[in-house]
């Protein structure tokens with residue numbers, strides 16, 4: 001019997017809901033996140049661990065928003081829209097919290113931008129500027145983390161890592177290698193290759209460089225780059241996922 | 248010329264490379280305009296030996312790394328009405344703070360013994376006592392304005408100073424950033 005391959009089997013009907021974001025009336029598909037709905041309507045919510053084309057993680061908390069009626073802050077990247085929702089994305093309180101998150105990230109490991117290969121091309125650095133984070137109030141931890149240069153082409157400097165797990169997700173979800181994962185707890189957490197073996201000895205790494213390109217900071221870099229020379233090309237991701245039919 | 252009293256300005260560099268002061272001098276001909284409104288009462292670029300009490304604006308470059316830096320930072324806070332941290336070393340510790348993950352003994356050995364080409368030995372006099380860690384100015388004394396950059400571009404310094412002279416509080420993140 002002939003089938004119609006072009007017709008997807010009983011596509012579920014997606015309802016459209018209406019909500020308010022920063023006072024604007026907005027229509028969005030009910031399966032959309034607040035972040036997507038805001039983006040589609042030109043409202044920018046700061047993000048760090050979120051990356052279009054990868055699964056939602058909700059770890060960095062930069063995208064927290066206020067939802068009327070809820071005492072809790074919600075992460076816009078992982079909260080679905082709902083009918084009648086009233087969202088505030090940029091109150092004084094949210095701006096203060098975002099600055100504090102950035103301060104804690106800068107204080108946790110080493111972010112001396114002036115000597116960093118990613119200086120001038122770093123998402124953490126530009127967010128600090130965009131959010132007006134102009135100094136860190138908490139004490140710097142001054143803890144030293146490892147640098148692994150064992151890979152032929154790339155280097156991981158844990159001192160610049162903010163544990164966004166973009167590398168873990170891109171390697172697993174897009175490249176299918178799952179070389180990266182996270183080990184340890186709290187401030188001792190770090191991303192590892194294989195079973196915490198040197199990256200250069202990894203048998204699963206294909207050397208594709210996707211992790212390097214999506215890393216928002218100077219943690220994952222190409223070898224041979226000097227201060228300010230590491231520019232990343234993360235734009236391939238939404239294209240790749242779309243071409244694969246969002247699978 | 249109006250009879251309005253000039254604003255008094257003091258600058259100093261602590262643990263920094265003087266780059267921020269160079270950037271200040273890069274104001275070039277704007278320095279003349281500045282000199283019409285501002286008197287520099289204490290700075291590495293003038294000859295006064297004593298920071299006058301009641302100075303309007305103090306600008307500090309560099310991090311606090313020694314007992315002497317700490318003393319200067321406190322003196323600036325005490326004698327200046329408005330204190331500015333100029334540049335990444337002052338604002339975040341920056342390059343001087345890269346020693347912070349090492350033991351102070353190792354830092355001394357590295358600087359004066361391992362890398363010495365003649366007479367490797369630790370200095371025993373004339374150097375101010377090093378603090379355990381290099382810290383930003385505002386971790387030692389209260390700071391009123393933070394100007395990032397390594398160094399902050401002359402245009403950013405000009406923006407900050409002219410806004411202050413106009414009686415407004417500038418937002419330096421509009422014109423500079425960490426590592427700029």
Ligand code: SF4
Pocket residue numbers: 110111112113114116117118119120122123124125160217218219426
């Ligand atoms: S990773 Fe980004 S924020 Fe950290 S030092 Fe490098 S440029 Fe600065």
Ligand code: SF4
Pocket residue numbers: 160161162163164165166167168191211214215216217219220
């Ligand atoms: S290495 Fe980069 S991409 Fe991976 S978790 Fe750290 S900051 Fe994120």
